Amino acid sequence: MSNINKENKPTKNILGVLVQNQPGVLAHVAGMFAARGFNIDSLVVGRTEDPSLSRMVIVTSGDQATLEQIRKQLGKIVTVVKVRNYSEQECVERDLLLIQVHCPPEKRSDLFELTNVFRGTVVDVGSKSLIIQLTGTEKKIEAFIEVCRPYGILQLSRTGLIAMPRAPHKTGE
Amino acid sequence: MANTLTGGRPGHRWDGLGVPEITIGTLLERIKTMAKKAESTVSSRSSQSPLSQAGKVWNGAQILHQVLIEEGVEHIFGYTGGAVLPIFDVLYDSPIKFILTRHEQGGAHAADAYARATGRVGVVIATSGPGATNLTTGLATAYMDSSPVVAITGQVRTHLIGNDAFQEADVTGITRPITKHNVLVKDIKDLGHIIKECFHIARTGRPSPVLIDIPVDISSGKIEGPIDTEMQIPGYRPRFKGHLRQIQLAANLINESHKPVLYVGGGVIISQASDLIRQLAIKANIPVTTTLMGLGTFDETHPLALKMLGMHGTAYANYAVQESDLLIAVGARFDDRVTGKLDTFAPHAKVIHIDIDPASISKNVKVDVPVVGDAQQILGELVKLVEPNPRTDWLEQIEQWKKKYPLKYDTQSNTIKPQYVIETLGRLADGDAVITTGVGQHQMWAAQFFNYTTPRQFITSGGLGTMGFGLPAAIGAQIARPDKIVIDIDGDSSFSMTLVELATIAQYKLPIKIALISNTFQGMVRQWQELFYDRRYSQTKMYLPNFAKIAEGFGIKAIVVTDKNQVEDVIAQALKEDGPVLMDFHVEPEENVWPMVAPAKSLHEMELGRLA
Numbered sequence: 001m002s003n004i005n006k007e008n009k010p011t012k013n014i015l016g017v018l019v020q021n022q023p024g025v026l027a028h029v030a031g032m033f034a035a036r037g038f039n040i041d042s043l044v045v046g047r048t049e050d051p052s053l054s055r056m057v058i059v060t061s062g063d064q065a066t067l068e069q070i071r072k073q074l075g076k077i078v079t080v081v082k083v084r085n086y087s088e089q090e091c092v093e094r095d096l097l098l099i100q101v102h103c104p105p106e107k108r109s110d111l112f113e114l115t116n117v118f119r120g121t122v123v124d125v126g127s128k129s130l131i132i133q134l135t136g137t138e139k140k141i142e143a144f145i146e147v148c149r150p151y152g153i154l155q156l157s158r159t160g161l162i163a164m165p166r167a168p169h170k171t172g173e
Numbered sequence: 174m175a176n177t178l179t180g181g182r183p184g185h186r187w188d189g190l191g192v193p194e195i196t197i198g199t200l201l202e203r204i205k206t207m208a209k210k211a212e213s214t215v216s217s218r219s220s221q222s223p224l225s226q227a228g229k230v231w232n233g234a235q236i237l238h239q240v241l242i243e244e245g246v247e248h249i250f251g252y253t254g255g256a257v258l259p260i261f262d263v264l265y266d267s268p269i270k271f272i273l274t275r276h277e278q279g280g281a282h283a284a285d286a287y288a289r290a291t292g293r294v295g296v297v298i299a300t301s302g303p304g305a306t307n308l309t310t311g312l313a314t315a316y317m318d319s320s321p322v323v324a325i326t327g328q329v330r331t332h333l334i335g336n337d338a339f340q341e342a343d344v345t346g347i348t349r350p351i352t353k354h355n356v357l358v359k360d361i362k363d364l365g366h367i368i369k370e371c372f373h374i375a376r377t378g379r380p381s382p383v384l385i386d387i388p389v390d391i392s393s394g395k396i397e398g399p400i401d402t403e404m405q406i407p408g409y410r411p412r413f414k415g416h417l418r419q420i421q422l423a424a425n426l427i428n429e430s431h432k433p434v435l436y437v438g439g440g441v442i443i444s445q446a447s448d449l450i451r452q453l454a455i456k457a458n459i460p461v462t463t464t465l466m467g468l469g470t471f472d473e474t475h476p477l478a479l480k481m482l483g484m485h486g487t488a489y490a491n492y493a494v495q496e497s498d499l500l501i502a503v504g505a506r507f508d509d510r511v512t513g514k515l516d517t518f519a520p521h522a523k524v525i526h527i528d529i530d531p532a533s534i535s536k537n538v539k540v541d542v543p544v545v546g547d548a549q550q551i552l553g554e555l556v557k558l559v560e561p562n563p564r565t566d567w568l569e570q571i572e573q574w575k576k577k578y579p580l581k582y583d584t585q586s587n588t589i590k591p592q593y594v595i596e597t598l599g600r601l602a603d604g605d606a607v608i609t610t611g612v613g614q615h616q617m618w619a620a621q622f623f624n625y626t627t628p629r630q631f632i633t634s635g636g637l638g639t640m641g642f643g644l645p646a647a648i649g650a651q652i653a654r655p656d657k658i659v660i661d662i663d664g665d666s667s668f669s670m671t672l673v674e675l676a677t678i679a680q681y682k683l684p685i686k687i688a689l690i691s692n693t694f695q696g697m698v699r700q701w702q703e704l705f706y707d708r709r710y711s712q713t714k715m716y717l718p719n720f721a722k723i724a725e726g727f728g729i730k731a732i733v734v735t736d737k738n739q740v741e742d743v744i745a746q747a748l749k750e751d752g753p754v755l756m757d758f759h760v761e762p763e764e765n766v767w768p769m770v771a772p773a774k775s776l777h778e779m780e781l782g783r784l785a
């Protein structure tokens with residue numbers, strides 16, 4: 001017999017967790033992660049098309065056994081209605097970034113151009129800085145942050161990932 | 174009143190939503206039909222329930238009381254306080270019997286033991302703040318051992334919550350990790366269905382404690398009927414039926430195996446599957462070892478019984494597990510006290526794991542054939558599929574281990590050996606008593622030297638290991654089983670933690686027998702200090718009171734036993750007594766529990782101690 005905790009490399013996992021829209025649900029979910037020593041990379045909660053339900057998108061990491069435990073332990077929480085593993089299917093994934101970059105007037109056009117390349121939007125222009133908004137996959141967001149870094153990042157805020165599985169059969173495939 | 178609903182088997186369990194892909198619309202539809210289905214099975218009376226009548230005015234406490242009655246609650250344990258005054262007011266002339274313990278922890282342990290002794294939900298009530306925080310040890314104890322307890326706590330008025338009001342504590346926050354579910358009721362409209370949901374959650378699936386926190390303005394607030402009692406828990410779907418395909422795979426493994434061992438835990442008691450374990454074991458000649466929580470599932474006087482395994486298990490159980498080629502785990506969870514060093518636990522064995530909680534499977538060890546579902550249903554199928562097999566060589570080998578390494582102690586000593594006291598208790602109580610314990614050496618000797626023959630006979634804090642559990646647990650067990658002899662086999666230090674409950678025993682005239690194994694030490698810790706800390710007995714020597722005088726002060730008969738030759742007579746006399754008796758056995762102070770698997774060692778490396 002083998003010890004389950006001695007296998008596999010850590011991987012990232014995206015879970016879609018449908019929960020009852022009730023006070024205390026977030027505490028139950030966050031408390032379970034804390035009590036069992038599981039990681040949360042990001043957690044986003046929002047309303048759904050049904051007012052009695054909310055959806056959490058949780059990005060976690062761990063080895064296979066840990067991820068399996070996370071899914072099962074989530075499933076045990078009474079107010080959790082359904083747990084889906086988004087990593088097992090093709091999903092649209094989006095993160096939203098707001099980033100304030102140091103930007104004297106002479107650098108504005110550079111940054112505007114960069115923002116365009118990444119299909120971001122400048123949402124605020126100050127005398128020495130810009131706020132840029134960008135949505136996309138985590139990879140894209142991270143790439144953009146790296147591009148901004150040389151200019152001087154004053155503030156940065158991200159929503160964390162939300163995701164939605166694509167329709168099972170795409171036309172044209 | 175008799176109510177089958179709270180009997181061992183839940184009235185209804187929801188089927189899993191076996192469909193991976195569903196929309197919220199269909200989900201909600203299913204939820205509604207499931208809720209209806211559940212409602213109609215869970216309480217066929219709810220249509221006639223006074224709660225469903227229009228126009229009748231209720232206060233919150235009355236709604237609570239009515240649901241308790243409909244859930245079949247006959248006894249409640251607990252303590253009063255300001256935030257539960259409206260609740261105690263309805264209990265004043267209720268058919269439900271209230272048992273006032275002297276401390277809320279005692280109330281929680283009693284409710285827990287009541288549940289363990291019967292399979293019915295145990296109920297405990299406490300006031301807000303300190304009343305509720307006093308429950309926590311009891312809830313954590315019940316949680317670790319999967320015992321169905323519903324705790325009802327008072328809370329400060331809704332508008333004061335969060336203001337550090339007098340006797341306010343964030344009780345749902347504090348108890349979140351030690352309950353299966355908890356709810357702060359914020360609107361009297363929700364009270365009815367929440368209480369129903371909590372009972373359903375506590376007793377179905379993997380049973381566990383559930384807590385309902387009720388602000389005092391809600392228990393005293395008024396609302397006009399009909400009261401909503403329809404359950405709204407779409408996320409709660411414990412799986413009941415095991416996959417037939419998995420069961421067939423399990424049967425194949427069993428049929429192919431030469432040296433199988435059944436490793437049986439408390440889950441089998443909960444699911445009332447002991448009889449099926451017996452059938453399976455006998456049909457296929459599979460030896461059975463149980464965890465601490467599983468004692469009683471398999472008659473320990475049967476030749477196939479290996480008794481308990483693990484840290485203080487029998488040598489033959491541990492050797493059998495280490496030699497086995499197939500381990501059939503049923504309602505057990507591969508706790509570290511059972512497995513010792515995980516990497517070398519049952520090194521040659523394939524593993525079948527049957528459990529109602531999917532999260533228990535593959536938590537600690539890799540499982541070859543998992544079967545999620547109710548043990549009774551799964552074993553029922555499995556028994557049909559396994560083939561009879563004499564397994565002569567394997568049973569022969571086990572017989573040799575049993576002969577070579579029996580449980581032993583020094584019977585020639587002049588002092589009273591604790592094992593002798595427990596063995597004698599077992600012999601004179603004819604194996605047919607309900608035993609509760611504290612935690613420590615006496616608990617292990619009670620597990621080793623008393624032969625358990627029936628489920629729900631041994632009530633102990635296994636998972637949490639809560640000292641002080643024994644006495645209040647005996648109260649719960651005796652209330653639940655007035656027909657049985659209930660014996661609290663307790664350690665002097667454990668007993669000291671909750672001995673105030675002697676008052677409860679006296680008040681309700683409960684004929685509990687207390688066998689104190691007084692060794693003047695926190696014996697189990699002293700044993701570790703002896704073995705691993707060079708006999709530096711730091712803070713483990715106890716300054717003990719005169720327990721007999723204490724008992725007498727509470728109006729309870731007491732006998733002090735210092736002579737080995739008195740042990741048998743005293744026990745015989747105490748067992749005949751109609752009322753409670755405390756027997757204070759002054760035993761050998763530095764006796765050790767053997768065998769022992771030292772921490773982080775493998776089962777086969779167990780030390781046999783003086784037995785060898």
Ligand SMILES: Cc1ncc(C[n+]2csc(CCOP(=O)(O)OP(=O)(O)O)c2C)c(N)n1
Nearest residue numbers: 613614615638640664665666667695696697
């Ligand atoms: C509430 C609590 N505190 C501390 C412990 C740690 N502990 C485990 S066994 C033990 C000693 C128990 O002594 P006693 O009840 O006299 O039983 P004995 O081992 O002597 O039979 C202690 C302190 C515990 N299990 N529970």
